[in-house]
Amino acid sequence: MSSLTCFPPLHEARASPKTVVANSLRSGHDLYLLFRLVEFCMSGQTVESVLRAFDILRELNRSRVTSLKDLHAATGLPKATLVRLLKTLGEAGYVTNDRRQGGYQVTSNVKALSCGYHRDPLVIEAARPWSIEFTRKYQWPIAVATLEERNVIVRFSTIIDSPNSPFHGTINLRLDLLTRALGRAYLAFCPIAEREMLLDLLDIHERVERQDALDMLGRVRRAGFSLRDVMSEPRSSNTIAMPVMLDDKVLATVGVTYFNSAFSVEQAVAKFCEPLHELSLRIASGCEQFQADVADTCRVRSDHQIAT
Template structure:
């Protein structure tokens, strides 16, 4: 579903304020308006910024690139959308916890994606679905899917969903499974092409990654490693490959350790950022 960007409260404040007799530095004023617009929305394209701020699109693009160079915004690799970075915390409270995706996770994803060539998805659990937050499909020569960011996938039929279930605390897992039973029915929860749910979760814990061999998408297989904030997973990093090109056991041998290592590095980066913020 296409998201509509929100106008920000700062517009009313701007219109009501009195301009200094010395005159405003127009480029600075516009740059701050652009940054405030980005902070009010979870990702904006240059055209959307231009509409909200009321400036030409080339001007918006130039200001966004300037803010990127200063470290205040970053553009996602899979879409032409700009988001605030951790640097915005030094200016205001506009930074949201979810923006770790762009600044912390994406660089690690891109590095691994260029190495293994198979596409990667970063997925998070939301409302009994797994939402794709970022992806390297656009840089993968082996990708068979495009436009993945923003899609929602089933929890029980995907490697990322299975990894999330396997590694969350026991009480949280039980609550999620109960909620899925109410929505899908017991048979849809307990039995899958890859085996009973209990077996799948036990096997996931043993492997250290969620997995999908059969079902959901007959063309592909996948494995997924958890990303932690503290003691619980907040996202999963999933590698997808064409099943006829690479057998499951071979994919595990070749890529599981690198996937787990990258997910662990993202977790470490999150812990470092949290520590730095707590010291401020």
């Protein structure tokens, strides 16, 4: 038996070890290779050919038409391997090879691959690794919120990574713009025209009430961070929040929550403000890079279409 038989085909790698054992016994595999087969299925190893196929799809997506030579140069994969994978992708309906166009290209079927994509905005993806790192270092949970109508909504949280979280879960929690730290951070730092519009949506029309709100938001801007309203529940905890800014736009707000029994406000500000500001800058930088990557991909495709 070839040594390659100790690595199962894709359909077997997805099967349970019990199924693999049964199939192997029926096929007459010897005991040593059978043990290797079970080890593979239980190891959680990746299927290299699948990763290579995605590399090819990513590269094909950069241009309208891509030659085998270009794919070889971009991926470093042997041409024979590329041909086999391209043939498989073609049989699946995602790639076509039209000689009249001089190379390979993706088909309209690739659009179906994104139909189930309902992930959060790029800013949340950019926030994820840095927020997790923050909580691992400081132990307290981070929440990232984005604006939706007249509230901010928590889109990402590291509660699961924190041993000290005051809450069991906050994902999709709606927070008030005027009383909650994450909301105040948005309202205080967004452009003036947007702030006025949001205050109108909140029915803050009475002159004294509106001026009180503007005064509070001014204090937040001068401080560079926001806290919850002292009357907001739960009063056993508090949140320090800051905006994630790109140019003059607030992409999201990010906050760290702690128990009041652990720190006074002054202690929490001294401990968290600097690293929280650094976190917000890293998130903004990551989001800017994501946007640049998307724009670059679109530019490459556009330039190629013009050239052809």
